[in-house]
Amino acid sequence: MIRKIFISLLLCCSFLSVSADEGMWLPSLIGSRIKDMRQKGFKLSAEDIYSINQASMKDAVVLFGGGCTGEYVSEEGLLLTNHHCGYGSIQQLSSVAHDYLTDGFWAMSREEELPVPGLSVRRLVRMEDVTERMAAGESAKDILTKAMQGGYTARIEQMYYGNQQFLFVYEIFTDVRLVGAPPSSIGKFGGDTDNWIWPRHTGDFSIFRVYADENNRPAKYSKSNKPYRPARHFAVSTKGVKEGDFTMIYGFPGNTQEYVTADAVEYVAEVSDPMKIALRTKRLDIISAEQAKSAEVRIAFAAVHASIANAWKKWQGEVMGLRRLGTVAKKQAYEREFAAWAKSKPEYASLLDSMKAAYEAVTPEYYIRELYNESVGAVSIFGFARSIAANAAKQDTDNDKLSAQIADFAKSYNRTIDEQIAVAMLDEFLQRMPAERMPKGMKQAVEQKGGAKQFVAWLYDNTCLLNASGVTAEKIKGDAMVEFAMQFTPIIENNRHYAYRNLSNVPAIEKWYRPYMQALREWDKRRAFYPDANLTLRVAYGKVAGYEYADAEYHNPVTTIDGIIAKDDPNIYDYNIPQQLRDIYAKKDYGRWGVEIAGKKSVPVCFLATNHTSGGNSGSPIINGKGELIGINFDRTWRSTMSDIEFDPSICRNISVDIRYVLFVIDRIGGAGYLLDEMDLK
Ligand code: ARG
Ligand code: GLU
Numbered sequence: 001m002i003r004k005i006f007i008s009l010l011l012c013c014s015f016l017s018v019s020a021d022e023g024m025w026l027p028s029l030i031g032s033r034i035k036d037m038r039q040k041g042f043k044l045s046a047e048d049i050y051s052i053n054q055a056s057m058k059d060a061v062v063l064f065g066g067g068c069t070g071e072y073v074s075e076e077g078l079l080l081t082n083h084h085c086g087y088g089s090i091q092q093l094s095s096v097a098h099d100y101l102t103d104g105f106w107a108m109s110r111e112e113e114l115p116v117p118g119l120s121v122r123r124l125v126r127m128e129d130v131t132e133r134m135a136a137g138e139s140a141k142d143i144l145t146k147a148m149q150g151g152y153t154a155r156i157e158q159m160y161y162g163n164q165q166f167l168f169v170y171e172i173f174t175d176v177r178l179v180g181a182p183p184s185s186i187g188k189f190g191g192d193t194d195n196w197i198w199p200r201h202t203g204d205f206s207i208f209r210v211y212a213d214e215n216n217r218p219a220k221y222s223k224s225n226k227p228y229r230p231a232r233h234f235a236v237s238t239k240g241v242k243e244g245d246f247t248m249i250y251g252f253p254g255n256t257q258e259y260v261t262a263d264a265v266e267y268v269a270e271v272s273d274p275m276k277i278a279l280r281t282k283r284l285d286i287i288s289a290e291q292a293k294s295a296e297v298r299i300a301f302a303a304v305h306a307s308i309a310n311a312w313k314k315w316q317g318e319v320m321g322l323r324r325l326g327t328v329a330k331k332q333a334y335e336r337e338f339a340a341w342a343k344s345k346p347e348y349a350s351l352l353d354s355m356k357a358a359y360e361a362v363t364p365e366y367y368i369r370e371l372y373n374e375s376v377g378a379v380s381i382f383g384f385a386r387s388i389a390a391n392a393a394k395q396d397t398d399n400d401k402l403s404a405q406i407a408d409f410a411k412s413y414n415r416t417i418d419e420q421i422a423v424a425m426l427d428e429f430l431q432r433m434p435a436e437r438m439p440k441g442m443k444q445a446v447e448q449k450g451g452a453k454q455f456v457a458w459l460y461d462n463t464c465l466l467n468a469s470g471v472t473a474e475k476i477k478g479d480a481m482v483e484f485a486m487q488f489t490p491i492i493e494n495n496r497h498y499a500y501r502n503l504s505n506v507p508a509i510e511k512w513y514r515p516y517m518q519a520l521r522e523w524d525k526r527r528a529f530y531p532d533a534n535l536t537l538r539v540a541y542g543k544v545a546g547y548e549y550a551d552a553e554y555h556n557p558v559t560t561i562d563g564i565i566a567k568d569d570p571n572i573y574d575y576n577i578p579q580q581l582r583d584i585y586a587k588k589d590y591g592r593w594g595v596e597i598a599g600k601k602s603v604p605v606c607f608l609a610t611n612h613t614s615g616g617n618s619g620s621p622i623i624n625g626k627g628e629l630i631g632i633n634f635d636r637t638w639r640s641t642m643s644d645i646e647f648d649p650s651i652c653r654n655i656s657v658d659i660r661y662v663l664f665v666i667d668r669i670g671g672a673g674y675l676l677d678e679m680d681l682k
Pocket of ligand 1: 307635636
């Protein structure tokens with residue numbers, strides 16, 4: 001009995017207060033954390049982090065592209081981010097003659113920097129809590145219109161499921177140029193094998209420069225633009241890090257759901273993630289097997305494979321972490337206590353019941369959307385069939401255009417891979433889709449042909465979608481592949497109603513979270529609340545730390561070049577380092593970057609810290625107590641990815657590339673040491 005009480009006490013208390021290092025704080029409200037931060041080693045003030053009256057650190061941080069973070073390291077607009085964040089840009093600028101992904105790229109002067117069409121970075125000009133303004137009747141449109149004066153972009157974002165509205169005003173720069181990138185054998189060292197894994201040895205960085213007009217304002221690309229002069233940039237520490245040092249991450253985390261109920265966690269851990277993992281395992285097995293047969297296929301499918309595998313591995317860590325922590329049971333206990341408190345409060349008494357009912361109604365629909373997207377929705381030819389059918393249906397489309405579209409699709413189409421995926425995904429769809437929502441007659445049609453394999457083969461035999469000659473709008477309308485793919489229309493249309501970030505953000509559920517969050521904040525006085533990540537600027541702080549995952553399984557927080565050499569193997573694509581690096585290592589020719597580590601001369605590569613981060617924090621500056629850059633964040637350990645739902649301070653770790661390795665690679669591998677001259681090296 002006593003033991004039982006003790007356990008339930010333990011359970012409830014782990015949610016009662018924000019555990020050490022948990023939290024992604026809004027920069028404008030960082031004042032509430034500054035005392036804690038200073039106790040832990042931060043030497044600066046809240047005004048240094050965020051200020052509207054003077055230049056502050058927030059001016060040195062940008063949203064890079066659509067979903068990464070970047071940081072300025074010089075007064076001339078030099079910007080650092082991850083290699084995997086710059087990947088698309090580097091690829092776009094590459095050709096057979098100039099393969100910058102493989103060989104790396106180093107501009108040896110400003111003239112050699114390469115403009116990246118379509119790339120933009122955004123700086124937060126200011127943020128403001130507009131909850132009261134909106135409650136007083138000011139419309140979102142008015143607030144945004146006013147905020148955008150002066151050539152800014154603005155958005156209003158919901159915090160705490162709509163309990164608070166924040167205005168974010170941005171300045172968007174579109175003249176962004178590639179300055180440097182290491183070869184992929186450094187920038188992507190370890191590839192998908194090491195992704196989400198510690199120990200890690202990836203030099204995951206790339207370098208850009210932002211340009212502006214003569215008034216230092218955003219302008220579209222022009223030769224006459226000048227390097228942008230950020231109001232603030234980070235000084236770079238060359239002193240290094242050691243276990244226990246204070247760390248802070250400033251960046252744009254994309255999506256967390258820390259306050260959801262047990263039902264939502266159970267859906268993630270026991271339904272959604274397992275389904276998505278199973279389906280992606282099949283797709284990855286098919287792609288990998290074909291990649292192993294041909295170097296050409298390996299290259300062509302590298303990016304596709306990486307993107308499927310990235311979330312696939314993350315979900316496996318998330319499921320494992322949530323089960324390990326017993327998050328569902330803990331949340332149930334927490335909700336029981338909440339219910340006991342809420343019983344006497346008419347406005348909250350039936351809240352959990354309403355939420356449960358909403359989950360019951362919405363979850364099956366949300367599942368269908370996820371199932372469709374991960375199964376038949378992931379088959380290229382089905383998607384193509386639907387898009388060309390839409391074109392053929394338009395009166396004005398001529399047959400030449402249709403055949404051009406087919407020729408274009410055929411150019412990059414790999415039937416061997418896509419047909420196998422079509423068979424496997426159709427099979428999964430037929431098995432997992434609830435009978436009452438299955439397109440009518442689909443199962444029977446497939447069975448009639450003898451199964452998914454025969455059915456898909458029959459589709460390919462009876463389609464004109466892979467043959468550009470003689471195609472007409474009429475032919476397309478009656479095409480077997482098109483007719484088949486069009487049967488998913490009702491599902492796709494219904495899925496649109498459920499196209500939200502998470503199950504809990506579907507409006508029919510989310511509306512209950514508004515009073516629920518309010519109630520939690522009234523009830524759970526000891527918990528330090530922070531709004532879930534939503535791709536707005538946040539501060540997370542912690543320290544450099546290793547972790548013990550299981551009995552005696554301790555992980556050191558720092559890796560070195562010696563670990564790279566230990567993994568090096570010319571026969572393994574992910575571990576085949578540049579010869580240059582081997583030569584430097586053989587001679588221990590580290591220049592100023594060689595340091596004594598555990599009694600040995602080496603170069604530090606990556607380090608672990610306890611900062612609470614998420615997808616979108618890639619490329620974020622990780623800084624020391626003095627506000628100097630010590631590294632660039634690029635990953636978490638897969639065992640910590642449940643921190644998007646529950647943060648466990650004992651094992652949740654973010655992974656950064658040590659800035660000294662970045663400087664070493666620029667200097668010794670890239671021969672672009674001149675770039676260091678414009679940085680403030682400390
Ligand atoms: N896991 C990191 C992130 O979530 C890095 C992904 C890119 N690297 C890779 N090997 N796929 O974005
Ligand atoms: N690599 C992730 C990103 O691109 C960051 C890793 C994480 O999810 O923490 O944002």
